[in-house]
Amino acid sequence: QLQLQESGPGLVKPSETLSLTCSVSGASISSSTYYWGWIRQPPGKGLEWIGTIFYSGSTYYNPSLESRVTISVDTSKSQFSLRLNSVTAADTAVYYCARGDNGSKLQIDYWGQGILVTVSS
């Protein structure tokens, strides 16, 4: 059974860097069948796609966040990570890591439980 688990600080100061890690178990993070990504949800609001990384290492980011975002994979640890620079209060959200199906219509078939990150001094 696939499991995704987000980890990282729950509180980040304005202008600093938000760093989260997603640990993957029950599936190979190196498989070409899947991609890995991050989605966030501000309190009481809808879902916002942050970015995606494919097995090839190719990354795609939300244009509104692209200048501040980096997603990377560490296959040796079966983890992928999110870095978001220069955060503000608007970046306060529940951050989800997720797996997508690269062989169909890129649907997101597994989600982590989510981690609340608050940006505040």
Added chain:
Amino acid sequence: DIQMTQSPSSLSASVGDRVTITCRASQYISNYLNWYQQKPGKAPKLLIFAASSLQSGVPSRFSGSGSGTDFTLTISSLQPEDFATYYCQQSYSTLSITFGQGTRLEIK
């Protein structure tokens, strides 16, 4: 970016009702349209992918249809556990995946 617009934004219905939620894309997306259900405090759950394919384990009362720019999610007979928020999502543009704003389904 491809914009996804759901309607209605909220909906009140009763157990046993048939409910339809619509999602419109700002440009052609073929059948790269997925539907998710989210309950409070939980991660979203995939219901429908490729516009009309039922995800494994999802009850058959859920169905999806559409192609191009207009799509629908139908729940044939609402059950108590179906009251949640529903999101559509386009994956046609790999460069920029986008979600609809959500439809909150409440008990009447």
